[in-house]
Amino acid sequence: MELELRHLKTIRAIADAGSLTRAATDLGLAQPALSAQLKRIERALGGELFERGRHGVRVTALGELVLERTRIVLPAVTELQREATRFARTPHATSALRLGGTHGPLLGALVDRLADAVPDARVTTCTSWSERELADLLTEGRLDFALAGTCGSAPPPGAGTLVWREVAVDPVFVMVPDAHPLAHRTELDLAELADEEWACVPGDGCFGDCFTAACTRAGFTPRRMYETDTASLVHLVQVGRAVGTCRATFPTTPGITTLPLTGTPLTWRHLLGWHATTQREEAAATVLAQARLAHAGVAAGSESYTLWLSAHRSPAPHPPVAPHVP
Structure with a gap:
């Protein structure tokens, strides 16, 4: 599986929510479906991103590395989309x-x-x-x-x-x-x-x-x-x-x-x-x-x-x- 932008958004949502259950609700997904998706993402990246526990999830070292990149990539993509929209709507x-x-x-x-x-x-x-x-x-x-x-x-x-x-x-x-x-x-x-x-x-x-x-x-x-x-x-x-x-x-x-x-x-x-x-x-x-x-x-x-x-x-x-x- 190749990593896509939506996968980075999923990782970010899990980290922000602190649990798979709350993240699934925020993303509009069933919790088992989100768990399966996370496993596919982790296999693509070569290791676990979160440690699961009774009280939620905790970010691993690999997860911190990936999250650090999402803090750069996701805002840049959002700004790119905004600039492209302004560009397309401008006659000049x-x-x-x-x-x-x-x-x-x-x-x-x-x-x-x-x-x-x-x-x-x-x-x-x-x-x-x-x-x-x-x-x-x-x-x-x-x-x-x-x-x-x-x-x-x-x-x-x-x-x-x-x-x-x-x-x-x-x-x-x-x-x-x-x-x-x-x-x-x-x-x-x-x-x-x-x-x-x-x-x-x-x-x-x-x-x-x-x-x-x-x-x-x-x-x-x-x-x-x-x-x-x-x-x-x-x-x-x-x-x-x-x-x-x-x-x-x-x-x-x-x-x-x-x-x-x-x-x-x-x-x-x-x-x-x-x-x-x-x-x-x-x-x-x-x-x-x-x-x-x-x-x-x-x-x-x-x-x-x-x-x-x-x-x-x-x-x-x-x-x-x-x-x-x-």
Whole structure:
């Protein structure tokens, strides 16, 4: 038999009670059962711990040695349990945060804020163009939180198993080179860009279909669409090869002007997702709050978005309504 923590507690209880009968009552055991357990403990330790007598038990030399160790071990274990409970209930106790996100300024801004909000956590990131891939990584437990997005009111990926909370809703802007004839405007009608070629970052949601539908409503069919990474998209816009689509929070970039579209025909919802069974409520609340603050900071850094917000509505970086809670 291997000695266990409960055996040390039994020895301590017998010594404190001074008799097997009283110890059995304190432990909620029958006296014969306690006697049998003590014998097994003594065999495991190699000798008697107590001398039995008419008036109770007396601790042997071996028993004194064992009791001396219990005075150290048992309080230490109790304190360990208390510390572990406090640690588990504290949002700042997370030793690592594995964040996923699509490419863009919001993920970096969130990492920056979490570095201050959760200074003891080691934050790692994983980026993907695919919102579905990020949802799968959450479901598999390979990510703790993911920043994803949906076009308009489309349902988020993995809605049956994941919790999603809305971080913010942005209008979709267009990117034109500074030398473009329309770059001086404060707002563009989508129909004014009917003769342009287009560029966007790839994704597996419905944005492509929604964009085509918006163009159809504006009276034209879009010409060639380049789906490419952000750096290549920026280059195509800078050299005048294409007009790009972007979220309103796209950072200021040399050679490029970002402009809103009249009537806001396209919107993008930023979402934070996690698996309800693996994340504590406190940790999720902390990350969500920091994501909303990160978005507000990114939005404030975009001059075109700031102007759009002042003209159309007051900034609302903290939407209270969740798009889906399973």
